[in-house]
Amino acid sequence: MKGVAIVVGLFALLALLGPELAPYAPDDDDLEHILEGPSAAHLLGTDEIGRDQLSRMLHAARTSLSTVALVLAGALSFGVLVGSIAALRGGIVDEVLMRITDVALAVPNLVIALAILGFMGAGTTNMVFALMLAAWPAYARLSRTLIVQIKRRPYIEAVQLMGARRTWILRRHLVPAVLGPVLVYATADAGFIVVSVATLSFLGLGVQPPTPEWGQMLVSNLQFMETRPELVVFPGLALTLLVIGFNFAGERVALDRVPRPLSKRALARRRKEALA
Amino acid sequence: MTLVAEHLTVRLYPAKGVVHAVDDVSWRLHAGKTLAIVGESGSGKTVGTLAPLGLLPPGVSADVEGSLTLDGAPPVLGREVGVVFQDPPSALNPLRRVGSQVADATGLRRRAARERAIELLELVGLPDPVRAADAYPHELSGGMLQRAMIAGALAGEPRVLIADEPTTALDPSMQDQVLDVLAELQARLALALLLITHDIGVVKRMADDIAVMYAGRIVEYGPAARLVHAPEHPYTQGLLAAIPAADAAPGTRFVGLEGAPPELTQRIRGCAFAPRCPLAIGACRTDRPQLVDGVSCHVRTGVAA
Amino acid sequence: MNGRLVVDDVHVRFGDVVAVDGVSLDLAPGEILGLVGDSGCGKTTLARVIVGLEQPQAGRVFLDGEDLTALRGARRREVRRRVQLVFQDPESSLSPRLTIGQTLEEPLLVAGMRSRRERVKRVTELLELVGLPATLAGRRPRALSGGQRQRIGIARALASKPDVLVCDEPVSSLDASVRAQVMNVLLDLRDELDVSVLLIAHDHDLVRQASDRVLAMAAGRLGSPAQALQRR
Numbered sequence: 001m002k003g004v005a006i007v008v009g010l011f012a013l014l015a016l017l018g019p020e021l022a023p024y025a026p027d028d029d030d031l032e033h034i035l036e037g038p039s040a041a042h043l044l045g046t047d048e049i050g051r052d053q054l055s056r057m058l059h060a061a062r063t064s065l066s067t068v069a070l071v072l073a074g075a076l077s078f079g080v081l082v083g084s085i086a087a088l089r090g091g092i093v094d095e096v097l098m099r100i101t102d103v104a105l106a107v108p109n110l111v112i113a114l115a116i117l118g119f120m121g122a123g124t125t126n127m128v129f130a131l132m133l134a135a136w137p138a139y140a141r142l143s144r145t146l147i148v149q150i151k152r153r154p155y156i157e158a159v160q161l162m163g164a165r166r167t168w169i170l171r172r173h174l175v176p177a178v179l180g181p182v183l184v185y186a187t188a189d190a191g192f193i194v195v196s197v198a199t200l201s202f203l204g205l206g207v208q209p210p211t212p213e214w215g216q217m218l219v220s221n222l223q224f225m226e227t228r229p230e231l232v233v234f235p236g237l238a239l240t241l242l243v244i245g246f247n248f249a250g251e252r253v254a255l256d257r258v259p260r261p262l263s264k265r266a267l268a269r270r271r272k273e274a275l276a
Numbered sequence: 277m278t279l280v281a282e283h284l285t286v287r288l289y290p291a292k293g294v295v296h297a298v299d300d301v302s303w304r305l306h307a308g309k310t311l312a313i314v315g316e317s318g319s320g321k322t323v324g325t326l327a328p329l330g331l332l333p334p335g336v337s338a339d340v341e342g343s344l345t346l347d348g349a350p351p352v353l354g355r356e357v358g359v360v361f362q363d364p365p366s367a368l369n370p371l372r373r374v375g376s377q378v379a380d381a382t383g384l385r386r387r388a389a390r391e392r393a394i395e396l397l398e399l400v401g402l403p404d405p406v407r408a409a410d411a412y413p414h415e416l417s418g419g420m421l422q423r424a425m426i427a428g429a430l431a432g433e434p435r436v437l438i439a440d441e442p443t444t445a446l447d448p449s450m451q452d453q454v455l456d457v458l459a460e461l462q463a464r465l466a467l468a469l470l471l472i473t474h475d476i477g478v479v480k481r482m483a484d485d486i487a488v489m490y491a492g493r494i495v496e497y498g499p500a501a502r503l504v505h506a507p508e509h510p511y512t513q514g515l516l517a518a519i520p521a522a523d524a525a526p527g528t529r530f531v532g533l534e535g536a537p538p539e540l541t542q543r544i545r546g547c548a549f550a551p552r553c554p555l556a557i558g559a560c561r562t563d564r565p566q567l568v569d570g571v572s573c574h575v576r577t578g579v580a581a
Numbered sequence: 582m583n584g585r586l587v588v589d590d591v592h593v594r595f596g597d598v599v600a601v602d603g604v605s606l607d608l609a610p611g612e613i614l615g616l617v618g619d620s621g622c623g624k625t626t627l628a629r630v631i632v633g634l635e636q637p638q639a640g641r642v643f644l645d646g647e648d649l650t651a652l653r654g655a656r657r658r659e660v661r662r663r664v665q666l667v668f669q670d671p672e673s674s675l676s677p678r679l680t681i682g683q684t685l686e687e688p689l690l691v692a693g694m695r696s697r698r699e700r701v702k703r704v705t706e707l708l709e710l711v712g713l714p715a716t717l718a719g720r721r722p723r724a725l726s727g728g729q730r731q732r733i734g735i736a737r738a739l740a741s742k743p744d745v746l747v748c749d750e751p752v753s754s755l756d757a758s759v760r761a762q763v764m765n766v767l768l769d770l771r772d773e774l775d776v777s778v779l780l781i782a783h784d785h786d787l788v789r790q791a792s793d794r795v796l797a798m799a800a801g802r803l804g805s806p807a808q809a810l811q812r813r
Contacts, residue, residue, distance in 0.1 A: 154674035157634055158734075161666055162688040162741055163658035172687075176678060262289055262337040271339055274287055274294035316756035317727070447619045448783060474756065511758075518757045520786040528790060529768060532761025536726035 015065035022055035074132035079139020087147035104137035127206040188250030283342035298324035315489035358429030364421035375409025381431035396427035419450030491548035498570035591640030602801035615792030665738035671730035682718030688740035728759035
């Protein structure tokens with residue numbers, strides 16, 4: 001869990017403080033200084049209408065991270081809700097909900113999001129909504145499976161025998177038990193959603209100019225790739241780091257759940273402690 | 277042929293801290309004899325026997341000190357020492373036929389392996405060995421599965437059979453069958469049988485010698501006849517008294533020990549049983565008792581009287 | 582038949598498997614009724630029917646004359662509370678996430694005990710009733726021994742003020758030396774609270790020592806314990 005906390009914490013800090021640290025406003029154009037290379041005034045240079053690249057990158061951090069957070073929060077709550085209903089109700093309700101989930105899982109998330117955006121039109125809000133709709137089924141599946149396993153445990157049955165209602169059991173026992181594994185999955189999923197946000201914005205369906213977003217900056221600067229490569233490289237680098245960060249954090253948490261023997265050095269240290 | 281454990285000490289390293297699971301345990305087992313290691317959960321009876329053979333639960337780190345030797349050399353698992361585990365349904369692959377899993381243990385190939393597997397299943401007294409070989413684990417009863425496990429353990433023609441709680445997961449009627457099979461095989465093959473169990477009933481029936489373990493140490497060790505009829509260590513006495521008697525009057529209170537075994541996160545200075553012992557004296561809490569004439573107790577041996 | 586708890590001709594099938602095949606029994610106030618049988622004989626299913634975790638295909642269960650199998654909704658939750666179950670495995674029957682205090686408080690909360698002070702007082706009482714110190718309330722199940730955990734399971738059942746306690750193999754997963762602690766708690770509770778106990782176990786000697794009356798179950802039906810012993 002520590003790895004996730006560090007990665008998420010670092011990016012949250014960036015999202016929170018990024019705009020404060022930015023030397024210029026993100027849409028502050030300066031036609032005297034367009035497409036300039038890095039200098040003391042503009043550490044990462046300027047784009048085609050003279051906006052400070054560093055400031056735009058820092059502002060974009062907030063856009064990227066808040067959209068990812070919104071998508072995850074929405075997909076996670078809706079997914080866990082659907083999964084809980086399916087697991088607790090069982091029977092035909094479970095059957096219907098899980099078939100819908102299966103169908104949604106069979107289609108790549110991005111395809112679903114593209115279809116929804118084609119229908120609703122481009123824009124940041126619509127993109128967040130579309131990605132939520134694409135991402136929830138995995139959470140529904142996961143939480144349903146977990147709840148079906150847990151709800152038969154004697155300690156849950158004991159609560160049933162106290163005369164507790166189903167909503168009580170769900171709130172006090174099932175959801176808290178499911179939340180751990182679901183959050184682990186969300187960590188790994190976050191990297192994918194970052195890429196989705198960038199892709200959709202890259203395609204002009206997501207975050208709209210002039211609001212800065214790393215994917216969208218990447219595409220609008222692509223035409224200057226040969227003259228000013230840093231305009232493309234830095235947004236790309238930021239995206240890559242974010243995705244790698246989330247993936248490593250997810251991997252780490254998943255590995256921590258598997259017991260494995262101590263390394264030789266750790267064992268030697270523990271042995272010394274034990275015999276002291 | 278003698279299997280000898282000398283000064284076995286096992287420390288386990290879980291996520292945090294250390295567990296002194298086995299602390300200086302010695303015993304010996306001769307061909308054709310049965311040694312029962314008796315103890316309750318956490319007493320170190322299983323870890324103390326399996327860890328020296330390299331059999332540890334996955335992901336667990338441990339230090340093993342002391343030695344376990346068969347006629348002076350470390351025993352070869354499978355060929356010299358066969359092991360029967362506690363829970364047959366979880367020790368077998370549910371998707372493969374029982375016969376082919378036993379055949380794996382023979383180290384032979386194809387027809388020869390199958391024939392040998394059927395021979396082994398017959399040896400452990402399965403009434404229709406060919407049918408049992410072709411069955412999947414869920415098609416056999418717990419008792420039959422446990423016998424199939426014994427067949428697998430015998431595939432390498434070992435001279436020592438270690439059975440870890442062989443009857444715990446079984447119904448009483450099945451328990452008898454499995455114990456009968458073990459006793460018969462031991463007599464026929466002159467096996468040395470090491471029985472790890474918490475069940476005094478099993479011990480009474482099978483053992484030549486008994487080692488009683490508590491909190492990672494042997495508290496009493498000797499011939500079964502003496503231990504069962506004249507136990508000297510207060511823990512052994514308590515353990516035997518705790519078996520509900522067939523002739524106890526209905527409504528009478530149950531006899532047992534107060535309290536619970538100690539945590540083994542630190543080495544215990546005195547006698548590990550002292551906090552629960554009705555006879556404990558001052559020395560019991562400060563000095564570790566030694567095994568003298570098969571009893572490890574200050575009060576009984578009169579060392580600190 | 583009359584008694585506090587009456588089981589009348591209960592049948593349970595799972596697909597083609599008949600688990601309980603027409604079982605009737607009755608339990609008087611303050612009585613300990615023993616029920617012995619091998620695993621797979623249907624005794625656990627019968628226990629689950631009595632406490633309401635399993636619905637029988639046919640037959641009824643009465644508590645003080647009220648048909649439990651016919652109850653629905655709030656009334657069902659209300660009455661069902663008076664028949665509690667002590668589970669076989671004390672490890673899986675306690676939530677690993679809750680402290681002992683929280684575990685024992687839950688039935689009080691469900692029953693609508695609002696005052697925190699009253700709840701804390703009752704938790705202490707419950708712990709005392711099963712012979713455990715009040716200091717355990719802050720611990721988690723992991724930090725307890727098997728015998729202590731099983732006594733917490735009993736205390737949790739008692740928190741609902743049951744008239745009937747169904748104990749399904751209450752000591753079979755405990756070490757021999759601590760079984761007596763738990764069995765004596767059951768004997769004391771009967772004396773102190775006049776609760777009726779249905780004691781289900783495979784160990785004949787243990788059941789006979791604890792019970793006023795013993796029944797045996799095999800292949801889903803009741804018989805006399807003598808027959809069951811014969812079979813062994």
